[in-house]
Amino acid sequence: MNKKSRIALLILIILLIIFNKSRINPYYSQIIQMIAINAILALGLNLVFGHTGQISIGQAGFYALGAYTSAILEIKLNVSFLIAWPSAVILTCLVAYAIGKPILKLHGHYLAMATIAFGMIVESLATNWLPVTSGHDGIYIPTREVLGPLVAQNLFEIVVISTGFLYVVCENIEYSRIGRAIRSVRENEIGASAIGIEHSKYKVMMFVLGGGFSAIAGIFYAHLNTVITPEVFNMHTSIQILMIVVLGGIGSNIGVVMAATIVTILPELLYGFAGYNILVYGVLVCIVLVFAPKGLFGLIEYPKRLKNKLFVKEGGNGIT
Amino acid sequence: MALLEITGLVKKFGGLTAVDHVDLIAEKQKITGLIGPNGAGKTTLFNMVGCTLPVTEGKIVFDGRLDLTKMAPHKLVYEGITRTFQIEKLFKKMSVLENIMAAYYPHTRTNLASAILGLPIVKREELEVRAKAIELVEEFGLGSILNVLAGNLSTGQQRLVEIMRAVAGKPKLLMLDEPAAGLNTIETENLLIHLRKLNENGLSLLIIEHNMKFMMRLADYIYVLNFGKLIAKGNPSEVCNDAEVVKAYLGKEYRHA
Amino acid sequence: MNDIALLIIAGLSSGSIYGIIALAFTLIYNSTKIVNFAQGSLLMSGAMFSYYFLEYKQMPVVLAVVLVIVATSLLGLLLKTLIVDPLHKKKAELFNIIIATLAVSIVLEQLFSIFMGKRQFRVPSLIEGDPIKLGGNVMVFPETIILIVVTAFCVFCFWFLLNKTALGRAIQAIGFNREAAKLAGLKTSKLIAITFMLSAAISGIGGLIVSPIMGASPYMGVALGVKGFAACILGGMGNPFAGFVGGVIIGLAESFSSFYISSTYSPVFSYLILLVMLIVKPSGLWPEKGGD
Numbered sequence: 001m002n003k004k005s006r007i008a009l010l011i012l013i014i015l016l017i018i019f020n021k022s023r024i025n026p027y028y029s030q031i032i033q034m035i036a037i038n039a040i041l042a043l044g045l046n047l048v049f050g051h052t053g054q055i056s057i058g059q060a061g062f063y064a065l066g067a068y069t070s071a072i073l074e075i076k077l078n079v080s081f082l083i084a085w086p087s088a089v090i091l092t093c094l095v096a097y098a099i100g101k102p103i104l105k106l107h108g109h110y111l112a113m114a115t116i117a118f119g120m121i122v123e124s125l126a127t128n129w130l131p132v133t134s135g136h137d138g139i140y141i142p143t144r145e146v147l148g149p150l151v152a153q154n155l156f157e158i159v160v161i162s163t164g165f166l167y168v169v170c171e172n173i174e175y176s177r178i179g180r181a182i183r184s185v186r187e188n189e190i191g192a193s194a195i196g197i198e199h200s201k202y203k204v205m206m207f208v209l210g211g212g213f214s215a216i217a218g219i220f221y222a223h224l225n226t227v228i229t230p231e232v233f234n235m236h237t238s239i240q241i242l243m244i245v246v247l248g249g250i251g252s253n254i255g256v257v258m259a260a261t262i263v264t265i266l267p268e269l270l271y272g273f274a275g276y277n278i279l280v281y282g283v284l285v286c287i288v289l290v291f292a293p294k295g296l297f298g299l300i301e302y303p304k305r306l307k308n309k310l311f312v313k314e315g316g317n318g319i320t
Numbered sequence: 321m322a323l324l325e326i327t328g329l330v331k332k333f334g335g336l337t338a339v340d341h342v343d344l345i346a347e348k349q350k351i352t353g354l355i356g357p358n359g360a361g362k363t364t365l366f367n368m369v370g371c372t373l374p375v376t377e378g379k380i381v382f383d384g385r386l387d388l389t390k391m392a393p394h395k396l397v398y399e400g401i402t403r404t405f406q407i408e409k410l411f412k413k414m415s416v417l418e419n420i421m422a423a424y425y426p427h428t429r430t431n432l433a434s435a436i437l438g439l440p441i442v443k444r445e446e447l448e449v450r451a452k453a454i455e456l457v458e459e460f461g462l463g464s465i466l467n468v469l470a471g472n473l474s475t476g477q478q479r480l481v482e483i484m485r486a487v488a489g490k491p492k493l494l495m496l497d498e499p500a501a502g503l504n505t506i507e508t509e510n511l512l513i514h515l516r517k518l519n520e521n522g523l524s525l526l527i528i529e530h531n532m533k534f535m536m537r538l539a540d541y542i543y544v545l546n547f548g549k550l551i552a553k554g555n556p557s558e559v560c561n562d563a564e565v566v567k568a569y570l571g572k573e574y575r576h577a
Numbered sequence: 578m579n580d581i582a583l584l585i586i587a588g589l590s591s592g593s594i595y596g597i598i599a600l601a602f603t604l605i606y607n608s609t610k611i612v613n614f615a616q617g618s619l620l621m622s623g624a625m626f627s628y629y630f631l632e633y634k635q636m637p638v639v640l641a642v643v644l645v646i647v648a649t650s651l652l653g654l655l656l657k658t659l660i661v662d663p664l665h666k667k668k669a670e671l672f673n674i675i676i677a678t679l680a681v682s683i684v685l686e687q688l689f690s691i692f693m694g695k696r697q698f699r700v701p702s703l704i705e706g707d708p709i710k711l712g713g714n715v716m717v718f719p720e721t722i723i724l725i726v727v728t729a730f731c732v733f734c735f736w737f738l739l740n741k742t743a744l745g746r747a748i749q750a751i752g753f754n755r756e757a758a759k760l761a762g763l764k765t766s767k768l769i770a771i772t773f774m775l776s777a778a779i780s781g782i783g784g785l786i787v788s789p790i791m792g793a794s795p796y797m798g799v800a801l802g803v804k805g806f807a808a809c810i811l812g813g814m815g816n817p818f819a820g821f822v823g824g825v826i827i828g829l830a831e832s833f834s835s836f837y838i839s840s841t842y843s844p845v846f847s848y849l850i851l852l853v854m855l856i857v858k859p860s861g862l863w864p865e866k867g868g869d
Contacts, residue, residue: 055672057679102856108671109612110859113810116803117852121845128841169436176435176442177428177449184411184422190372191409195485196397196426205432235799239679246676279691282684289677290663 006168013164020156029156031268033224036163037217038260042244043170043253044213049242050251051174052206053186054104055112057238058119062211064126064233065092066218071139071228072132074146081147089215096211097204104203119238126230138229141222159220166213170253182206183251240278243285249295258297322384323348323493323524324369324401329378331364331548338364340548341378346493351515351525353539355532355559357568361548362528363406366497369526370403371396383492397426400492404482404499406528412471416462416481419470420453423488453488460484460514476507480514487518494518496527500534512538536560544568582715584832590721590790592821592828593728597783598805599812599820600728600735601776606814607739608748608772611674615656617802618682619777623649623784624793625689628698638703646781653777656681657770682798690795700788720789727786728821731779735817748772807851813861823861 020029041059048056069088073079079087103114126133133139144152151158173179184192185199192199222228240263248259267277288295324346331339339361346352354362367373369380371393380388386399396402411419428449430442457466460480465473470481479499486494499515500508508531515538519525529535535542536556544552544565552562559565598616605613613619626648630641660677669677703723708716739745751758751765759765784793791797804827812823827847835843854861 049672053672055675103852106855106859109614109675110810110855112612112614112672112675113803113806114852114855117807117848117855120800120803120848121852124842124844124848128845130841168438172438172442173432173435175446177425177430177445178432178435180418180422181425183414183418184425187411187413188409190393190405191411191485192422193372193394194370194397194403194405194409195423196394196489197422198392198394235803236683239683242676243680243683276687276691279684279687282680282687285680286660286677286684289669289673289680290660290667293667293669293673 005171009164009167013160016160017157020160030224031264033156033159033220035261035264036159037221037224038241038244038264039163039257040166040213040217040220041241042248042256042260043166044210044217045241045245046248046251046253046256047170047173047182047206047213048210050245050249050256051179051186052182052203054203054207055242056115056207056210057112057235057242058115058117058122059210059214059241060233060235060237061119061122062092062096062214063218063221063237064122064230065095065211066215067222067228067233068126068133068139068218069215070219071141071222075139075141076132081151085219088219089212092215092218093208093212096208100204100207100211101200104200104207116235116238119235123230123234126233133230136229136231138227139222140227143223143226147223155220155223159224162216162220166216167253167257174253178202240281243281246285247281247288247296249297250293252295252297255295255297259295321348322346323382324526325379325381325384326365326369327379327381329365329368329380330376331361331368331373332376338548339368342543342545342548342550344543344550346524346526347541348492348524349519349522350540351519351527351538353535353542353556354526354528354545355530355535355542356545356551358530359547360545362545363497364548365545366403366495366528369401369495397489397491401495402486402489402491402493403495404479404486404497406497406501408478408482410470410478410482410485413469415467415469416457416473417450417453417466419481420457420484420488421449423485424449424452426489456484456488474507475502476504476510479503479507479511483514487523491523493524493526496525496529498528498530500529500531508534532560579714580836584836585829586715586717586721588829588832589725589825590828591831592808592825593725594783594787594791594801594824595804595808595827596821596824597728597731597779597786598801599808599824600732600817601779601783602806602809603814603817603820604735604739604748604772604776604779606752606809608752608769609661610752611661611678612806613656613776614675614678614802614806615682615685616776616780616805617800618685618798619649619652619656619780620783620787620801620805621793621795621798622652622685622689623781624700624788624791624797625693625698625784625795626781627785627788628700628793629693631701632699642703642785645785646778649781649784650774650778652685653773653775653780654770656777657773661769661773662766682802686795686798693795695795697792697794698788700793702789703785718790720786724786724790727782731782732817732821735779739817744768744771803851804847807847807854810851810859810861811854813863815861815863819861819863822863 016032041063045056045059048054066088069091070084073084073087074081099118103111106114127135143155147155181197182202184197185202189199244259244263245256249255263281270277322345326342326344329339329342330337342365356362364373368375369388371388371391375389382388382399382401411422428445430445434442454466457463462477462480465477470478473481499511503511512534515525527539539556542554542556542559543550544559546568551564551568552559598620601616601619602613605611623645626645630636630644660681664674664677702720704719706719708718710716739749747763747768751763751768755765808824808827809820811826812819827850830850831843831847834846
């Protein structure tokens with residue numbers, strides 16, 4: 001990520017913050033928040049699937065873990081959010097590690113199924129573990145009370161800045177030896193091993209990071225939406241996150257963010273046709289997979305990258 | 321001096337013995353060949369040395385001190401052993417440059433935390449690795465294909481890229497599995513020249529090859545395997561004229577001219 | 578004793594549902610090595626079509642059954658021509674095929690939900706009748722018996738088809754090595770189309786026999802698909818019986834765990850079995866020949 005991109009990102013964030021503070025349109029602010037959450041989810045999955053090549057159809061499980069853990073700690077155990085939030089992320093990462101280590105030895109549809117099973121288990125727990133999660137009734141999070149007026153009033157800013165930060169993290173990883181290592185794992189595990197890259201270590205590492213990203217998204221969702229119910233964290237959500245990554249361009253950080261933006265905005269633009277948006281994504285994904293596997297933004301990305309002066313740009317850095 | 325010493329190596333798959341008590345020594349700075357008909361167990365042996373296949377019995381010792389029967393495959397590079405594969409394992413959607421840069425992984429240090437924080441050392445390392453990779457590719461005379469995606473290369477070029485990837489880290493021993501397979505005459509000559517040059521610069525080679533002529537011109541010492549057993553060993557002309565070898569490859573009636 | 582009998586019947590019945598989906602999975606997998614993640618949605622389509630023809634249009638049973646099977650087979654054919662073929666031509670990676678079939682399942686879900694509504698629909702049983710007494714206090718609904726019997730029959734037919742007919746052997750040959758099969762003169766594209774249609778037809782039959790018990794709803798496909806696949810993993814992808822047995826094991830595990838341990842956590846239990854099975858022995862209880 002070069003200087004120009006960084007400055008552009010900074011300006012974007014500042015503009016968004018000014019927009020929000022001015023209260024021109026609180027409804028738009030809400031949409032931006034949702035875009036941010038979807039972007040974080042997509043970036044997380046992109047790390048696991050786009051860069052490292054490990055399919056995961058269970059991201060909603062980590063999303064749920066982040067949301068519910070923070071909510072339960074705050075509401076049921078009266079823990080300060082300052083402790084609850086990091087704890088939720090750490091717990092989710094630990095779960096990701098525990099699950100990731102065994103299942104990332106799997107490949108293909110076995111791996112896909114294992115991630116689905118994980119997601120289903122978390123969803124079932126959220127739905128059925130009534131004493132802890134209140135099942136379908138959900139958990140209500142009085143954000144102002146829990147965070148205090150200062151933080152609650154600046155939640156938008158926190159979310160937007162965090163998203164920018166996480167985006168930069170993804171870019172930084174991509175353009176480093178770690179990024180190259182995980183792409184090598186994606187391309188050819190055995191080949192990677194032959195040049196010294198311990199593929200299992202990197203698969204788990206990225207899986208944990210991806211889980212962490214989803215947890216952060218979950219925490220934001222819980223506090224922005226003020227209520228969480230199990231339906232939000234089901235396999236459909238996992239599939240939608242996957243669709244965003246595919247549409248945006250597997251492996252392209254900017255692509256998945258843009259796809260997240262479109263996917264979040266589309267239902268709003270369609271008014272009466274709101275029910276059709278998911279149908280449209282499904283069809284689009286099929287079209288993309290058949291005709292443009294690099295994703296919608298993979299195509300736009302390519303010419304831009306050739307002109308780019310990034311330090312490892314000549315020859316591309318392997319991202320397709 | 322023995323760089324790689326294999327003693328009594330056995331591999332059994334259930335009832336089938338794929339490698340049957342093989343002893344083999346790859347001398348330092350020499351080119352050692354391993355030949356034999358299809359299914360003789362050559363690649364199986366390689367996979368055991370390369371730690372991707374567990375050993376049933378036997379010892380594999382590297383550099384007089386390292387027991388390879390207990391190692392994880394990704395650690396080999398750090399000890400100075402690299403290999404190429406019969407079916408290449410290139411990173412097809414990455415450019416040649418990127419493939420070679422990846423091979424410098426063991427010689428770089430930055431960890432995840434530095435990467436995430438985008439510390440200046442990351443960029444410095446990237447530039448260093450890039451320079452080294454370009455230098456290596458140009459040494460091999462392939463500067464023109466630096467930016468081509470590895471998947472789009474010809475077989476000969478892919479072989480060379482895999483070899484470049486394997487020698488990027490200046491290993492002590494390079495193991496090659498059928499490097500000449502599927503190459504045309506020009507590509508084979510080219511390969512021969514590159515391998516000889518690597519050897520002259522101090523690299524020890526252990527090569528599996530099917531192509532007798534190629535092996536005769538390259539190897540200092542040859543081991544012949546058939547049905548998992550060692551049936552002959554010696555310098556090229558000794559092996560060529562060995563009755564057992566001739567029978568194994570060509571049938572009883574043929575007499576080598 | 579009654580309880581156990583009831584639990585066994587419940588287990589057999591849900592097991593049959595999973596089993597029939599497993600059957601459909603196995604068929605496509607055997608011939609193309611693809612795992613069709615849209616399988617559950619094909620069953621859902623069968624169920625929704627069942628509602629449409631049987632209840633909404635009040636058609637005679639035989640006609641409705643035929644229409645349901647034809648409709649789902651056509652869906653299978655569309656799936657093959659529009660999605661699988663182009664991806665195969667492009668030598669798409671395995672994950673792309675998985676994602677594409679997932680997308681298809683979402684599309685099907687949304688289509689039915691838009692055209693027919695999101696709620697649960699009631700589908701009448703194929704055979705009207707009172708519950709049958711099996712001795713003691715054990716009562717079984719005719720739908721349940723149909724479910725179990727038809728599934729077992731389909732499993733048998735499939736085994737027969739795959740192993741005892743030329744068509745079946747051809748299908749398996751394609752699965753082992755498509756290129757070789759083509760060279761040997763088999764019309765691979767046509768045979769694969771037949772496979773997809775058969776697989777969809779089984780799902781259609783599945784929809785017919787499941788919907789009287791579970792109702793029909795656009796969102797029923799996903800969870801059933803996952804459990805059906807779990808049945809394949811448990812039993813092994815190699816042969817029809819394995820999937821059926823896998824399904825029955827899961828069904829029984831569910832009904833027994835739900836009764837003896839806790840009904841609320843029973844779903845967790847099934848997915849946990851799946852996860853453990855994947856980690857420990859992904860090739861299943863009856864691994865297919867040639868390993869996985």
